[in-house]
Each structure stands twice: as structure tokens, then as C-alpha cells.
Amino acid sequence: MDNDESTRLNLPVLSVRDLAVVYGGRRDRLDSPALHGVSFDIAAGETLALVGQSGSGKSTLALAAAGLLPANGRIVHGEVHLRGERVTHHDRRRWQKLRGKVLGFIPQDPLGSLDPLQRVGHQLAQSLVLHGIARRSEAREQAIGLFDRVGIREPRLRFDAYPHELSGGQLQRVLIAIAVAARPSLLVADEPTSALDVTVQRRILDLIEDLQDELSLSLLLITHDLALAKERSHRLVVLNHGAVRETGDTATVMSAPRDSYTVQLLADAPALSPDKFDALRHARGPLAAVPAIEIRDLTKTFRNRWTGQAATALDKVGFTVTRGAVHALVGESGSGKTTAARIVAGLSSFDSGSVTVAGRTLPLHPPTTNHHARTLQLVYQNALAALDPKFTIAEALAEPLRIHRLGNAAQRHDSIRATLEQVGLPESILERRPRDLSGGQRQRVAIARALLLQPELLVLDEPTSALDVTVQARLVELLMELKQRNGLTYLFISHDLSLVRQIADEITVLSTGRVVETGPADRILSSPSHSYTADLLAAVPGRGSFRSAA
Structure with a gap:
């Protein structure tokens, strides 16, 4: 190996120096930069986590490092080097030679990042041909092999699936396969698991770690989840309003943060502050054994309009929500949580069983108008979709x-x-x-x-899952205060066991439409009686250990 090659291999895989990015405006203006003065390095085999609130500049930095800034965004100061090559103002043609082979990118939204009109296998095969990894005649088999490598079950069958036919976890695996197909040196992962439940999230992150070991990958992990960063990174960069507030070894920053913003982020992370809402939880004293919601043998099936086949969403589900309690309904995606919530809210029919809300028994087929809206209200996960965009507030x-x-x-x-x-x-x-x-x-x-x-009951369907930890903490604090002030009862649907541990009095665990256990939160969280619950708890970020850098 000559001296030049040796020097190049010892350079950081990614080096960012005094980077400033603006959107819109003139090229020489820096009055409102999205990033300003950002500097850090990523060594070979290292994982660096970039953390901060929404709007802190995390995704802008990922896009700038990957040469993917939108047309109205530009680097106005500083430099980006990728494996020793200055790429700050590379044009599209020069980036094409690097993207995929030197840098792989996993975007946040898998469904929006794949062509909905093309089969997922064809999209991976095209990438293999484009990067010269496979001839067109070999691309299908190599793509199937990559799907198998990233853990997609029945890869030959999935090769011909369209994006909408796959789950969020499967789509994320497709994007990972595309990102690592050309064996890059650096993987940039922008919130790769934010929309996934904890067990799928763990499997995806374990997969990325395995690929790091196999391919000697460096990883830039963008996340707002401090517990995930603690578990999965060697070093941290904390961003706020486009500037670096703190950087260093992950364990050191987590145990002894120097910046007040980092301190606040850590205090707001549910997995790192399990006792945050204890005072509000215990202020109202013991719960009276009065049921607010009673569900018995609830069964719901959905029938495919084309094949006529029935799929069971809820199978003889039963649990009781105590008046004045926060009752958490938890489980993986597809477990039946939202279906149960819609039935309780009187928005969906059911096949059999009984549902009683505040002493009123719901009919199997609810009327078009919700007659108990003044008793119970449903708060959806996506507030933007739930509010008419034409209406003012x-x-x-x-x-x-x-x-x-x-x-x-x-x-x-x-x-x-x-x-x-x-x-x-x-x-x-x-x-x-x-x-x-x-x-x-x-x-x-x-x-x-x-x-x-002025309802007695609120059904909250993943109300904080799309929010960063600081906004989430403020919203949960508000919900707990409103509950205490107004004497509310909450049915709280979530896949975030860290948050559930902070606020829940009672828990019901659903798996594929069945109740696996239900009861007091303290008992279930400390001594789960079912292996499925134990697996959910084991998957909560912050509980595991992280491999040392190569």
C-alpha cells in the first residue's frame, strides 16, 4: 500500500467543517441559516448519533452530507469531505459516482421514498445495475439474495410486491438493502425507525449493526430518541437551532451533560426519566373500583372485498378501564389497538361481544352520528389529518x-x-x-x-408518536394536569413502553387481536406473565448495551 492510499484510509469517513446551510434568499445571506458553524468527524466503523428537537437541523445536515439538499437549499460556508474527497459543491454527475458506492442513505419515510408504481424488487435490481454491481441478467437473483440478507421473509415472493403491500418494517428493510447494495463506507440513516414499534425497531437496528460489522460501515444516525442514541452510538452531536450545543463520547455526554439544552433533552426522554410524572400520578390518591369502560368477548373481523376472505382483528378481547385511571393499550402494529379504540369511540361496528362506556352499552352497528360524543372523545395520532385544512382554528x-x-x-x-x-x-x-x-x-x-x-373519557390513539421528546414531554405533562383538574379517564393507545411506564395505572397488552395480559401497570411492567410482554419490554431502547467501535 502506497503512502497516499494509507493516508486516505486513515482519514475520517465523513468530515464536516464549519458548515452553514441556508434555504432560499441570496447566496451571500446568512441571516437565518438552517445550519451554522457545524463541525464533526466520523471514523471508520464508528456510529455517531445526531440528536435534537424537530427543526434543530438534523435532517438538513444529513441531506447536506449526502448531496441531497433541495433546490432552495445550499451550502454557503464550510466544507464536507467524504473519505478524503471534498464534496461540498459537487454537481449531480459527480455525486452519482459516490452515492451508493461510498455513501448509502436511508430516509425517514420508506413509503414516500419508493416508487409506488414499481415492484420493490425491480427498484433494488435497477440500483444494482446502475452501480455496475450486477448485469441485468443477474440483477434479479442478486436482489433476492440481498432481500434475504436483510431479513425479508419469502424474498422471492416479496420481490414482486408493490410498496403498499409491505409493512413499515419490511419497507425499511427494502431501503436498507438498496442503501448497502454497493457496500458503501458510510450509511446515513435519517430517523430510520421513528414510525416503527419497539420490537421491529430493535430488529432493524440490530440488522444495521450486523451490516456495520460485515461491511465495516460507519453510521450517521439521526434521531430524536435519546435512549436509542445511548444504546446505539459511540459519540453524540447535540444540535439546536442549527448549531452544535454539545459533542463527545456518548456515555460521557449522557452521564455528565454540560449544556442546559442537553440536560433538558435527557430529562424529557421517557426511557431515561421513568419517574418524571410520579407526582402527578399519585396526587389523586388510590383509584375507586368503578368501571368507566367494560369490554367483554369483543370480536371484530374485516372481510376482503375482492377475495371474500375474513381476517380477525379482535378475538374475544376483554378488559376493564377504571374510572379516573390512565389505562394503556399496548402492542405491536397490527395488534388491534386502533380497531379497539374506534369501537370504544362508537366509530366502528363489531361482530360480537359487549362494550359498555360510562354505563351505556354500545350497539353492534353504531349510528352515523355519535350520540355519546359528550361522554367520550377520540384524539387521533395525526392531528393534521383530523383537522379540516380549510377551517381556521x-x-x-x-x-x-x-x-x-x-x-x-x-x-x-x-x-x-x-x-x-x-x-x-x-x-x-x-x-x-x-x-x-x-x-x-x-x-x-x-x-x-x-x-x-367536557367529556368524561378521552381515547388517545398514539397522540405523541410523531413528536420529538421535548414536545412530547410538554404534551404528556399537559394531559396529566388536565386529567387531574377535570377528573378525566384515559384509554391511552401506544407502542412506546417507556412512555407507558411513566403514566399508566393499568395496562392491557394485545398481540394479533388477543389479550395476552391485563392488570395493574406496576405488576405488568415489573413481572410480566407472558413472554410477548417480556419481549416488548426487552426491546425498549436504553436497556441494551452497545458494541465497541472497530
């Missing part, structure tokens, strides 16, 4: 009051203003529309809309 909040003919215009306005104050939102947002608000603000609007009818 004032119109969205007034709608349920008008439907139920509550008060005159002045009284409705007073009620809306008081409810906004409860959820910590300013009156100034009333003339704005949902798209003009942040994710946390939209979710608060959705909660305010539910509270306006």
Missing part, C-alpha cells in the same frame, strides 16, 4: 359546539378561549390554519377540540 374548535347546539356565538368564543388557555395555546392562533402550526401545537388544538364538550 377558530372554526375547527367552534364546530363541535355548533353541532351540539351549545351556547350562542359569544358563549362559544368564551368557551374556546378558556379551553385554549387550559392547553397552553395563545388566542392569536385562532385565525391561523392547521398547516401553519407546529406538530405540538396541532396536537394541543386536537385536545382542546375534544375537551370543549
